[in-house]
Amino acid sequence: MCGLPLIMDPNIIAGPSVERAEDAGVYKLSDELALVQSVDFFTPIVDDPFVFGQIAAANALSDLYAMGARPLSALNIMAFPVAKMDISVFRAVVLGGLDKIHEAGAVLLGGHSIDDPEMKYGLAVTGLAHPEKIVFNSSAQIGDKIVLTKPIGTGIVSTAVKRGAASEAQAKTVAETMATLNKSAAEAMLKVGASACTDVTGFGLVGHLCEMMSDERFGIRLEFGSIPFFEGALEFVKAKIAPGGLFRNRKFYSERLLVQGEFSKDDLKLLFDPQTSGGLLIAVSGPRCESLLAELEAANVGTFAVIGEVIAEPVSKVVLA
Numbered sequence: 001m002c003g004l005p006l007i008m009d010p011n012i013i014a015g016p017s018v019e020r021a022e023d024a025g026v027y028k029l030s031d032e033l034a035l036v037q038s039v040d041f042f043t044p045i046v047d048d049p050f051v052f053g054q055i056a057a058a059n060a061l062s063d064l065y066a067m068g069a070r071p072l073s074a075l076n077i078m079a080f081p082v083a084k085m086d087i088s089v090f091r092a093v094v095l096g097g098l099d100k101i102h103e104a105g106a107v108l109l110g111g112h113s114i115d116d117p118e119m120k121y122g123l124a125v126t127g128l129a130h131p132e133k134i135v136f137n138s139s140a141q142i143g144d145k146i147v148l149t150k151p152i153g154t155g156i157v158s159t160a161v162k163r164g165a166a167s168e169a170q171a172k173t174v175a176e177t178m179a180t181l182n183k184s185a186a187e188a189m190l191k192v193g194a195s196a197c198t199d200v201t202g203f204g205l206v207g208h209l210c211e212m213m214s215d216e217r218f219g220i221r222l223e224f225g226s227i228p229f230f231e232g233a234l235e236f237v238k239a240k241i242a243p244g245g246l247f248r249n250r251k252f253y254s255e256r257l258l259v260q261g262e263f264s265k266d267d268l269k270l271l272f273d274p275q276t277s278g279g280l281l282i283a284v285s286g287p288r289c290e291s292l293l294a295e296l297e298a299a300n301v302g303t304f305a306v307i308g309e310v311i312a313e314p315v316s317k318v319v320l321a
């Protein structure tokens, strides 16, 4: 956020005055305690208002999990067309959000609503962490394995659902996955100890891998065959079903992707698909990787896979093999 007249404060561990783009802001309260804060909200991406509330809340809370923080409290952010929408719809959205806030072990402290022609919902979230145990997104080490904890393709499959091209089962799977908290995955990560973490959201898999490389110290080798994708995602892309954000991400990040091997244009599109409430991307040392996979398994994290590794060169590139 260059150009902002920001106050420098030594207690700011992550924020716009610190030279790193993190998932959440971090403010040190004491040597043992840091405040971790984030906010996100958006327009409905599924028809069911309760499920939309669940997804929006899981998505907002995800940035706390990516930093290794424990969610403490949340505030509702609500925009609602008062004149033309039934208040029960909005109540269902808020109940969906509350369901996930409680599942996270956090509490709702309040919120604010405005009249708006287009419904929007999300949360401002606050979590706690030990200042020395914050998991940053760019602190991976060469040789680390990269583990992903949800399948890729929510943008593509959600677009297919909107166009009536997806089956009921596909629609259900993608909605349930987006509504799943990254809580268990984050707990497994904290148990084992990770070198870096972020969550996959709007910039897609490649975009968020690039975020992990923002210190320009290493590259990441990505194993296409190991990446979990939603069933149907590739078929939808082949049928020209894709969200606009995918092409924006491709335009922005494609020069960072070095393709070594035979991949079709459609294969590559999957890597730029913007995710809503995506999984965690965890960088973990080789020796700790097995323990992490065992912890993810024990915690019933549905889908997870080692999708790549941190390499010395080429720096700041995703090498696709």
Ligand code: CO
Residues within 6 Å of the ligand: 023, 062, 063, 066, 198, 199, 200, 201
């Ligand atoms: Co994030």
